[in-house]
Amino acid sequence: MDKLEAMNALVKVIASGSYAEAARRLGLTRSAVSKAVMELEETLGARLLDRTTRRVTPTEAGLAYYERCLAILAQVEETEAQISRLHDEPKGTLKVNAPMSFGTLYLGDAVADFMIRYGDLKVELILTDRFIDPLEEGADVTVRIGTPADSSLIARRITPARVVLVASPGYIEKHGAPQTPADLVDHRCLSYGHTTSLQRWHLTENGEPISVSIGACMASNNGDALRDAAVKGIGIAMLPMFIVGKDIAAGRLEIVLPHNCPADLTIHALYAPNRYLAAKSRVFIDFLVDRFGKRPPWDDWGSNG
Structure with a gap:
């Protein structure tokens, strides 16, 4: 004893x-x-x-x-x-890490509404496109887009994120629209990443995954930068609807190869596998699922795409 x-x-x-x-x-x-x-x-x-x-x-x-x-x-x-x-009660400081584009376009507004609901909470929202270790950074909740690679964290699905290929009307008028995925190798493409060399895009054909070579003329690890380039007619970009939906609705961008779009991404909330999930983290994740999970607002922008 x-x-x-x-x-x-x-x-x-x-x-x-x-x-x-x-x-x-x-x-x-x-x-x-x-x-x-x-x-x-x-x-x-x-x-x-x-x-x-x-x-x-x-x-x-x-x-x-x-x-x-x-x-x-x-x-x-x-x-x-x-x-x-x-x-049991959401108090203290909630540390959230999220990608830059999603954070500025949608998560920042969501966090503000969350704080109105939970006035006793403080929030530290860190936006970065750098891949971080949530445990080392001390994040309570990490928002990630795509398939989580870290098996040491628990991932809760928030919502799907539809991905499309887009180009400006000016680009299409000048270069034409690709008719098949194989045509992309002859187009100017805007690639997410750090290099323009040896790039491939993973698309779909008749519901099956395919991989095609692209002719990348620009690479960036930030989706907003690629969208800006696409709007100015620099090339074709492969981006999630939450970044390009408003531009499609406004006619600044058009969807190309609509029947060969990549598989949807998934937005997850990651957290450490503690036996007891703190209330501040639990209510924030529930809030995100309720806000985005039923019908993501960016899908409304591209409903005619």
């Missing part, structure tokens, strides 16, 4: 005046309670209880130790209650 359990046993013995009654309240055997008290006496080098055949009473040292035990056990109980409330 550990020290706190032994203290609790002594408190129950003194409060009830009986080993048997203390054992009943604790759900232990009488011998276990007696042994715990004797171990305390041996550790302290002092007799804590006077024992008779009819009753157990505390010695002067036992009464002093009993009062200290009451205070210690009360502090432990209050500490446990405070920690439980942190998990």
Whole structure:
């Protein structure tokens, strides 16, 4: 029996005046309670209880130790209650990491509405296109687009993200629209990544995945930069609807190869596999699922695409 359990046993013995009654309240055997008290006496080098055949009473040292035990056990109980409330009530600081484009276009507004609902929470929203380790960065919730690669984290699906190929009307007028995926190798393409060399796009044909070479003229690790280039007629871009939907609706971009679009991406919320998920993280993830999961707002922009 550990020290706190032994203290609790002594408190129950003194409060009830009986080993048997203390054992009943604790759900232990009488011998276990007696042994715990004797171990305390041996550790302290002092007799804590006077024992008779009819009753157990505390010695002067036992009464002093009993009062200290009451205070210690009360502090432990209050500490446990405070920690439980942190998990039951959304309080403290919520640290969120997310990609730049999705963060600026949709997540920032969502976080503001979330904070209106949960006024006691502080939020640290870090937007970056750099791949981070959420555990090392101390993020409570990490929003990622695509298939999570880190099996040490738990991933909860928020919503799908439709991906399309787009080009500006000016580009199509000048270069024509590709008629088949194989035509992309002869077009100026805008590639997500760090290099224009040896690029391939993974599309679909009759519902089956295909991989085609592209003629990349620009590469960037930021979707907004690629969208800006596409709007100015630089080339064809493969981007999620949440980035290009408004441009499609406004006529600044057009979908090309609509029957060969890539498979949808999925937006996930990642968090550490703790046994108890803190309330601040739980309610934020629930909020994102409720806001984006039923019908993503960016799908409305491209409903005619």
